[in-house]
Amino acid sequence: MTYAIIETGGKQLRVEPGRFYDIELLHVDPDNDYTIDKVLLVHHEDDIHIGRPYVEGAIVLGTVLEHRRGRKVLVYKMKPKKKTRKKRGHRQEITRLMIETISINGEALAVNTKVEEADEVLLESVAE
Numbered sequence: 001m002t003y004a005i006i007e008t009g010g011k012q013l014r015v016e017p018g019r020f021y022d023i024e025l026l027h028v029d030p031d032n033d034y035t036i037d038k039v040l041l042v043h044h045e046d047d048i049h050i051g052r053p054y055v056e057g058a059i060v061l062g063t064v065l066e067h068r069r070g071r072k073v074l075v076y077k078m079k080p081k082k083k084t085r086k087k088r089g090h091r092q093e094i095t096r097l098m099i100e101t102i103s104i105n106g107e108a109l110a111v112n113t114k115v116e117e118a119d120e121v122l123l124e125s126v127a128e
Contacts, residue, residue, distance in 0.1 A: 002110035004060050004102045005041040012040065015099045018112040020065060025093040028064050034097065036060040042102060044109040057105040065096040 003016045009024025028034050039058035042049040049055045070092040077086040102110045 002042075002044045002102055004039050004043070004058070006036050006060050007038040007040060007054075008036060015060060015102075017099050017102060017110045020096050020098045022068070022070070022094045022096055024095070025067065026064060026095045026097070028095075030064050030066050032064055033100075034062050034064055036062065042104060042109065044102075049104065055104065059101075059103050060099060061101045061103070062097040062099045065098050067093065067095050070094050 001016070003014055005012055005014050007013075011024070013021055013023065015021060026034060037054070037059055039055045039060055040051050040053065042055055042058050049058065051058070073090045073092075075086075075088045075090065078084065098112070100112045101108050
């Protein structure tokens with residue numbers, strides 16, 4: 001199993017190809033590719049590459065699926081015996097990112113297998 005730990009939006013995530021993740025808002029249009037070069041760690045089979053702070057030449061490529069809003073968070077402030085109450089809500093803007101490949105120095109260690117299978121089926125249907 002191949003995975004990488006990346007840094008985006010001030011947070012660190014463990015990502016694997018073929019899965020999608022909700023991260024802080026990226027200013028990229030949907031269906032466009034997005035490259036993350038802030039890779040802290042790459043684990044491929046028995047090899048572990050640890051960065052100081054980032055792994056040199058490591059890239060995680062993903063596709064932006066959509067932009068959404070997260071769950072509503074309520075903030076309620078109250079001072080007892082003073083009749084002071086404040087209720088506020090907040091919804092964080094997030095981006096859903098599908099991880100396609102994890103690569104080091106141009107060599108793809110892991111690729112989204114669902115995309116490869118879809119490409120093969122498409123090529124077979126075009127060939128017929």
